Structures are given as structure tokens and as C-alpha cells.
Amino acid sequence: MIKINRVPPPPELTEEKKKELTQKFINEKERVWATPYIKNALFKMSKGKCSFCECKLGEEGKYMHVEHFHHKDSYPNEVVEWNNLLPTCVRCNTNKGIHDTVLEPIIDVTMCDPRDHLIIDNYRYKSKNNSQLGRQTIEVIYLNDSDQLVKPRFDIANKAKETLELILDKAREFKDGVSNSTRRKNIIVNGLKSLLREAHPSSQFSAIVATAIIHDVDYSELKGILISLNLWDEEMQRIESEVVNTSLYGQY
Template sequence: MIKLFRSQPPTSLDKASVATLTAEYIATGNSVWNRQSIKKFLLKYSNNKCAYCEENISTTSNYMEVEHFLPKVPYSHLVVEWNNLLPSCKRCNASKGTYDPAVHGVIINPADTYPQRHLYFSNLTLRYRDDVGERMIRACNLNSTDRLFLVRSELHAAMHHSLERTRSDMKAFLAGDTSFEKEQMIVRSVASMLKSAGHERPYAAFLATSLLSDPTYLWLRGELEKTGLWNKLDYLEQSAKSVELAP
């Protein structure tokens, strides 16, 4: 989970439209929020990711649902209130269900709160710093063994492979293979790993945390600094750090 920066509401949710749609929901129970104009704007400000688990939800197989942070019952007056809507994958939305922060305890709305204040990663596990983080993990089942643990394991394995390959290239570079091609291969590889942990990428918080704390990455960073090749990568690391959920 990363901090989201909520955009202005779509023009389809002007004051009059909100009143009309809300009245329709109260009268009929229709899913008045299930509109492409609303979904499009939600996906845009979340970079096509679930607000909770960061799964890509812009594809047909990963269907996006409009999630109501405060549940439709008893908050029927907020069913199309922009500040109450979040993009969610089907599984997180189903897990959270009718969870009411006012009744069951405060959880994280990533469009309002920095998750780093309440959550951190340790290996493949999302852990909590306080009661807010604990409730958040439970509400959306953010350590699901059949889904998120598997994804994190695969991502970590791929990253480890890239790091080991790049370390071998760096060792060859330090041993005398200082060709332009070898130099660029190393820089591009580290840049690619950092980009994969950028805020717009799926599972950015996990990837950023795993990468930035990895001993091989830290060694590579140190060697790149010594050889004067780090400067062009610093801005990418800063982007990754902004979403890192470090202990």
C-alpha cells in the first residue's frame, strides 16, 4: 500500500449529479457508482492499481471495483461522494466488505494517510506498527497466503536474480572490463530495478522495501558511487524511497 494523491472529482460528479445519483441509490439500490466516468478517474490517480494491495486492476482478468471506504450502509449519503471512493481489486473489496471504521476501528485510507506511519514489510510479510495497521491488514487480508505471499515470493526471486546478475557484471567491471557497454549494462540494470519500485508500478511498496534493504543492492550502490556512476540513478532511488515501507 502506498500514499495516493486524490485528484479532483470527474465532471460527472458535480454537486447536482451527486444529489441525483444519491437519491436514485436510496430509492432503488442501483449501483449508481458503477460508471465508466468514475472508474476512469479512480484508476488514473491510483496508476491503475488497487488502493490496498497495489495489484494492477486495469485488465479484464483483474477487474476493478469501486470501493466505499465508509460502507454504503449506513452511509448511503456518501455512495458517490468522491472522497469516499477508492479503486479496489475484487478480493480486497470483498475482504473489507462492510467494515465501518467508526464502529470496528480506524484503518488506513491511503488517499488521506501515509501507510508508512502504520505499516512496514519484513521479508514477505506486511507487519503493523500500531492498532491501525493491524486492523488494516486484517480488514483486507493483506497477507493472503494464496495470493499476495505468492506474488511477493515471485517478485523477490526475480529481483534477486537481477541483483546477482548485476553483481557479476560489476565485479567484472571492477576487475578491468571497463568498456562502455559493460558500464551501461550495469547502470541500465540498476535503473530497471529502481523503476520497478516506482510509485506507479504494481506492488511498489513491497519491491521498494525489498530492493533498498538488500545487501547486494547496497553493495552495488556503493561501488557505483565510487566509480562516479551513481548520480544518474539517485532520482530513481528517491522515488522508490517515497513508497518504501521500511521497519
């Protein structure tokens, strides 16, 4: 789970339009939020990912649902209120169900940073410093769903760690002069950049992958080697700082 910056509402969603759609929902129970301009703007806002679990929407049957943070049945006046809408996957939307986030708040990723309330431990989310908001979010969204979330997170992060080991091996050889061709240097430098991009906020399960890579001892060694060889460049520094800001690591 990562912080998402709320973008401005789509231009079609004027105050007048909102009133019209809200009345339509209240009177006719029509799915007024399910319009392409709302869905497209939400999809773009979250970079095509579920706001809660960070799975990629639109892949393997993961259709995007428009989630009403304050549930539409309890708060019908917010049915097309832009700040109340989030793009989510079916799994998260179904788990949240009719949960009342006003009475029992959970993390709204457009309003607060999940890093203040959650940490990641062994591919599972835990509440940070016993944060009630963190705990309720984990329970309501069922963020540690073993089959649908923990296992895919492990698979992706493990693959990234395998790649990290391979790049580190090559970097050690390069440093020791075993193989220090330009070709080898490019494999190391570009390999690390593409690995860091897998942990970038626009990638699937970015919080998990970022945490797994950044806090791996292999990563520290690899970075040290690159710095000592003057191969650590500005682009790497820039991507790394975005990845560090995505990771969730800390004490309970």
C-alpha cells in the same frame, strides 16, 4: 500499500449530479457509482493498482471495483462522495465487505501514509509500533493472504533480487577491469535503472519490491561501486529517492 494522492473529482461529478445519483441509489438501489467517468478517474489516481494490495487492475481477471471506504449501505449519503471512493481489486473489496470503517477505522491511503502504521517483514505486513490502525487494516483486508498475496509478492521480489545479483556481478567485473567496455557500462547503468523502476510507486507491489531491493546488502555494494566509478547519475538518485519513499522498513 502506499500513499495515494487524491486527485480532484471528475468534472462530470458536480454537486447537482451527486445529489441526483445519491437519491437514485437511496430510492432505487441503482449502482450509480459504476460509471466510466468515475471508474476512469479512480483508475488513473492509483496508477491502475488496487489501493490496498497494489495488484495491477485489469490483468488476469482482476477487475476494478469501486470501493466505498464508508460502506454505502451504512452511509448512503456518501455513495458518490468523491473522497469516499477508492479503486480496489475484487479480493480486497470482498474481504472488506460491510466492515464499518467509522466504528473500526482502517488505513485510508488517500488520507494517511501507510508507512506510519505498517512495516514489511519477509513479504508480510506487520503493524508498526503496535499501531491499532495498522493491525486492523491487515486483518480487515487480509493483507497477508498466503496464496493470493504473499506468494506473488515473493515471486516478484525474488526475481528483482536475482536481477540485482546479476548486475552486481557485472559491476564487480567492471570495477576490477575484467570487462569494462562501454557496452558493459550501459548494461550495468540501464539495468539498475530498470530494476529501480520495478520498485517505483507506479509498479505492482511497489512497497514490497522497494523494501526488498533498497535493504538488500547487494544493493548497498552496487551503489557503492557505481559511486566510486562516477556512474551514479542524477536520474538514478531521483528514482532511488522515490523508491526509498515507497519502502516500508522499520522496527515493530
